Amino acid sequence: MKELPFSSAFKSGSNGESRHFLKTAAGAFAKKGYHRTTVDEIAGALGVAKGTIYYHFKSKEELYLAVIHEGAYLLEEQMRRSISAAKTPAEKIKRIIECMLSFIEKENDLVFLFIKELCSTEIQRALQAQMLCGSLRIISGIMEEGLKNGSFKKVNPEITARSLYGMIIISALHYLSYAETIPHDQVITAIEKIFLEGTLATDYREGL
Amino acid sequence: MKELPFSSAFKSGSNGESRHFLKTAAGAFAKKGYHRTTVDEIAGALGVAKGTIYYHFKSKEELYLAVIHEGAYLLEEQMRRSISAAKTPAEKIKRIIECMLSFIEKENDLVFLFIKELCSTEIQRALQAQMLCGSLRIISGIMEEGLKNGSFKKVNPEITARSLYGMIIISALHYLSYAETIPHDQVITAIEKIFLEGTLATDYREGL
Amino acid sequence: MKELPFSSAFKSGSNGESRHFLKTAAGAFAKKGYHRTTVDEIAGALGVAKGTIYYHFKSKEELYLAVIHEGAYLLEEQMRRSISAAKTPAEKIKRIIECMLSFIEKENDLVFLFIKELCSTEIQRALQAQMLCGSLRIISGIMEEGLKNGSFKKVNPEITARSLYGMIIISALHYLSYAETIPHDQVITAIEKIFLEGTLATDYREGL
Amino acid sequence: MKELPFSSAFKSGSNGESRHFLKTAAGAFAKKGYHRTTVDEIAGALGVAKGTIYYHFKSKEELYLAVIHEGAYLLEEQMRRSISAAKTPAEKIKRIIECMLSFIEKENDLVFLFIKELCSTEIQRALQAQMLCGSLRIISGIMEEGLKNGSFKKVNPEITARSLYGMIIISALHYLSYAETIPHDQVITAIEKIFLEGTLATDYREGL
DNA sequence: GATGAATGAGACTTCATTCAT
DNA sequence: AATGAATGAAGTCTCATTCAT
Numbered sequence: 001m002k003e004l005p006f007s008s009a010f011k012s013g014s015n016g017e018s019r020h021f022l023k024t025a026a027g028a029f030a031k032k033g034y035h036r037t038t039v040d041e042i043a044g045a046l047g048v049a050k051g052t053i054y055y056h057f058k059s060k061e062e063l064y065l066a067v068i069h070e071g072a073y074l075l076e077e078q079m080r081r082s083i084s085a086a087k088t089p090a091e092k093i094k095r096i097i098e099c100m101l102s103f104i105e106k107e108n109d110l111v112f113l114f115i116k117e118l119c120s121t122e123i124q125r126a127l128q129a130q131m132l133c134g135s136l137r138i139i140s141g142i143m144e145e146g147l148k149n150g151s152f153k154k155v156n157p158e159i160t161a162r163s164l165y166g167m168i169i170i171s172a173l174h175y176l177s178y179a180e181t182i183p184h185d186q187v188i189t190a191i192e193k194i195f196l197e198g199t200l201a202t203d204y205r206e207g208l
Numbered sequence: 209m210k211e212l213p214f215s216s217a218f219k220s221g222s223n224g225e226s227r228h229f230l231k232t233a234a235g236a237f238a239k240k241g242y243h244r245t246t247v248d249e250i251a252g253a254l255g256v257a258k259g260t261i262y263y264h265f266k267s268k269e270e271l272y273l274a275v276i277h278e279g280a281y282l283l284e285e286q287m288r289r290s291i292s293a294a295k296t297p298a299e300k301i302k303r304i305i306e307c308m309l310s311f312i313e314k315e316n317d318l319v320f321l322f323i324k325e326l327c328s329t330e331i332q333r334a335l336q337a338q339m340l341c342g343s344l345r346i347i348s349g350i351m352e353e354g355l356k357n358g359s360f361k362k363v364n365p366e367i368t369a370r371s372l373y374g375m376i377i378i379s380a381l382h383y384l385s386y387a388e389t390i391p392h393d394q395v396i397t398a399i400e401k402i403f404l405e406g407t408l409a410t411d412y413r414e415g416l
Numbered sequence: 417m418k419e420l421p422f423s424s425a426f427k428s429g430s431n432g433e434s435r436h437f438l439k440t441a442a443g444a445f446a447k448k449g450y451h452r453t454t455v456d457e458i459a460g461a462l463g464v465a466k467g468t469i470y471y472h473f474k475s476k477e478e479l480y481l482a483v484i485h486e487g488a489y490l491l492e493e494q495m496r497r498s499i500s501a502a503k504t505p506a507e508k509i510k511r512i513i514e515c516m517l518s519f520i521e522k523e524n525d526l527v528f529l530f531i532k533e534l535c536s537t538e539i540q541r542a543l544q545a546q547m548l549c550g551s552l553r554i555i556s557g558i559m560e561e562g563l564k565n566g567s568f569k570k571v572n573p574e575i576t577a578r579s580l581y582g583m584i585i586i587s588a589l590h591y592l593s594y595a596e597t598i599p600h601d602q603v604i605t606a607i608e609k610i611f612l613e614g615t616l617a618t619d620y621r622e623g624l
Numbered sequence: 625m626k627e628l629p630f631s632s633a634f635k636s637g638s639n640g641e642s643r644h645f646l647k648t649a650a651g652a653f654a655k656k657g658y659h660r661t662t663v664d665e666i667a668g669a670l671g672v673a674k675g676t677i678y679y680h681f682k683s684k685e686e687l688y689l690a691v692i693h694e695g696a697y698l699l700e701e702q703m704r705r706s707i708s709a710a711k712t713p714a715e716k717i718k719r720i721i722e723c724m725l726s727f728i729e730k731e732n733d734l735v736f737l738f739i740k741e742l743c744s745t746e747i748q749r750a751l752q753a754q755m756l757c758g759s760l761r762i763i764s765g766i767m768e769e770g771l772k773n774g775s776f777k778k779v780n781p782e783i784t785a786r787s788l789y790g791m792i793i794i795s796a797l798h799y800l801s802y803a804e805t806i807p808h809d810q811v812i813t814a815i816e817k818i819f820l821e822g823t824l825a826t827d828y829r830e831g832l
Numbered sequence: 833g834a835t836g837a838a839t840g841a842g843a844c845t846t847c848a849t850t851c852a853t
Numbered sequence: 854a855a856t857g858a859a860t861g862a863a864g865t866c867t868c869a870t871t872c873a874t
Contacts, residue, residue, distance in 0.1 A: 033244075049838065059865080154402075171374060247849085449682035451658075455844065466845090467861060470846075583790045586794070610754025675872090
């Protein structure tokens with residue numbers, strides 16, 4: 001579980017191959033949910049025999065977990081990249097919002113799976129929570145940074161990180177439930193405004 | 209549990225009885241998710257025979273929908289009651305936050321089901337979204353009220369409502385995933401601060 | 417497990433019905449062995465749907481055990497009946513030999529199953545051993561009776577009982593492996609001669 | 625285990641090596657029975673890859689048969705050696721009893737497999753019966769020898785041989801089912817007494 | 833000679849649903 | 854109105870066997 005899943009079996013040399021397979025599996029799962037998705041269907045989508053799945057994963061659940069894992073890793077990676085060029089914490093928050101919205105739109109399959117897992121009692125919740133930790137920690141890291149340099153007012157970084165996460169995800173999902181697309185600009189503007197005005201110290205609020 | 213005929217409990221005016229049954233069913237569903245919960249188990253929890261379920265509901269799905277419906281109605285009802293005494297929109301928002309946290313803590317079974325449904329593609333999403341509409345509309349109603357009387361700055365009421373919803377739910381769920389309880393005061397304080405400072409017009413911010 | 421299996425479900429009032437079902441199942445199992453016999457086949461032989469099997473038995477193994485159980489009970493019952501009219505221990509032994517040969521010939525399906533189980537490590541051996549205990553105890557009881565009244569010479573009743581059991585079963589099975597029938601008279605004569613001459617006290621040997 | 629190529633170990637003249645492999649395979653089969661033992665497990669126990677098994681044996685069944693064969697040969701060999709020094713038929717019978725008990729205790733894996741096969745309808749019974757023939761023929765040979773020289777009374781040598789076989793095997797197996805060891809002396813004494821007194825001509829009985 | 837990834841037929845088991853009582 | 858025995862479609866998983874390397 002430490003190395004990337006599919007590694008030994010499915011990645012044909014490059015990592016891109018492995019990713020391709022996991023995304024395909026994610027798409028299959030997301031289309032109909034964990035239970036309604038049969039292993040046959042996944043095998044079909046992957047273009048391999050059913051037995052091959054079981055040669056590489058102990059069970060349907062293990063494959064599922066690998067998919068979720070890969071998704072969490074993907075989001076985290078993109079978040080990290082998106083904030084790399086940003087200077088101030090506020091700037092980073094803006095980038096995070098944009099990044100998450102893009103990710104949710106592009107990989108909505110995966111995101112739906114995340115959330116579903118977050119609420120699932122079937123597979124160990126602790127494990128799933130841990131999965132989101134990576135991206136949550138990036139956000140709370142930014143909050144702490146802002147607290148230190150005085151750009152954020154005194155707030156609990158944990159709760160704040162989750163709040164931002166929630167704002168973005170629930171807003172985005174609602175759009176995806178109704179329509180197919182997210183009105184990026186509107187959502188970004190609204191969330192930025194609320195979140196930054198709600199968290200930035202008075203002196204730092206001007207540019208908003 | 210056996211004194212009342214099942215039918216009257218579900219359908220008759222005696223609403224308390226009906227609520228009891230639906231909550232029991234909700235608990236059964238929430239424990240293991242829709243698919244892993246068997247009709248046998250629900251019947252067992254309800255103290256009736258399996259056939260009886262099918263006498264009153266066309267299918268497992270119909271029962272499930274009834275449960276979700278009941279939950280949505282319950283939340284809506286409590287939200288309405290909680291804001292009835294509040295005067296200002298800001299006051300109402302505070303009450304909403306408290307109310308939702310309490311509800312999530314007390315009825316976390318139901319809430320988990322909500323969210324799962326929100327991400328489900330299995331049952332018609334439109335229908336589910338509609339279920340949450342009730343409570344979302346209450347929030348967006350408050351936002352509109354605040355916009356009109358000038359206490360809120362210009363924000364998209366829809367997105368804002370969803371954002372608040374997301375802040376609360378994701379924060380709360382995270383606590384329920386890790387621990388058993390939610391640190392109410394902390395969460396309320398944090399969310400109030402962020403959300404209200406982020407949305408209230410400058411003139412209205414003082415008391416925070 | 418105390419009441420006779422199939423009882424609640426399959427016996428339609430009389431015990432004969434239950435027995436009929438278990439014998440049918442035994443026949444199915446015996447034809448191809450436990451593993452090669454599919455639950456589908458058993459259901460087919462029984463004239464019920466596959467699900468019905470699983471409504472009454474937790475698993476294929478549980479059904480199998482019930483069959484073995486029934487067989488052990490059947491043999492024990494017939495042994496008891498066969499010796500009821502016999503006066504002397506020697507007479508009883510003769511009856512037992514006849515009874516077992518008849519049983520093996522008539523219910524060779526069941527007997528093959530017994531032996532297979534006796535050597536199986538898959539299902540708990542202790543349990544199976546216990547199954548044979550009933551009939552073994554009848555034999556060792558006769559031995560003890562003969563020891564007390566002096567008609568048998570001093571032998572270990574346990575080992576002696578098992579020896580007789582082994583003589584009969586292995587002899588019979590060998591015939592069933594080669595041919596379809598057992599030459600009753602020959603086998604009875606031979607075993608009686610060896611066993612009784614080998615165990616009877618000198619004074620009691622004449623009539624042989 | 626890796627020093628020698630597999631092939632030479634199985635097929636070459638170096639018989640000791642071949643014996644080692646077949647015993648290992650026998651142990652694997654005996655632990656869980658033919659069906660529950662996977663080719664993977666056997667390969668693992670043998671320290672070779674699964675494909676290697678199929679390079680040397682056409683199928684799982686062929687390997688199994690080879691194992692059974694080897695076991696039958698082993699017993700026969702030991703029986704022959706054990707009676708080589710004995711003078712009288714009665715003496716030989718005593719040696720046979722001792723030899724079989726030792727073999728059963730030492731190679732109980734193999735013996736369990738024998739018996740299972742004896743009752744199996746899955747693989748051709750005739751073939752299996754034939755396998756046991758070797759050791760049975762040794763016993764019936766002794767009986768015939770004793771008949772000729774008058775030391776045994778008139779009995780059917782076939783049935784008698786099988787009876788002895790059954791006495792020993794069932795007695796021994798019962799001990800192995802309950803405990804781990806066989807009380808050699810007791811079992812030998814008891815079976816010797818019964819069998820020889822039951823079969824020896826009157827004049828030859830004294831020494832018992 | 834040896835390997836082990838890939839296969840796919842087939843097994844056991846579950847469970848929503850029906851219906852005679 | 855309520856029951857629960859019976860059903861059978863469908864799903865997960867196993868494993869003997871193959872074959873390219």
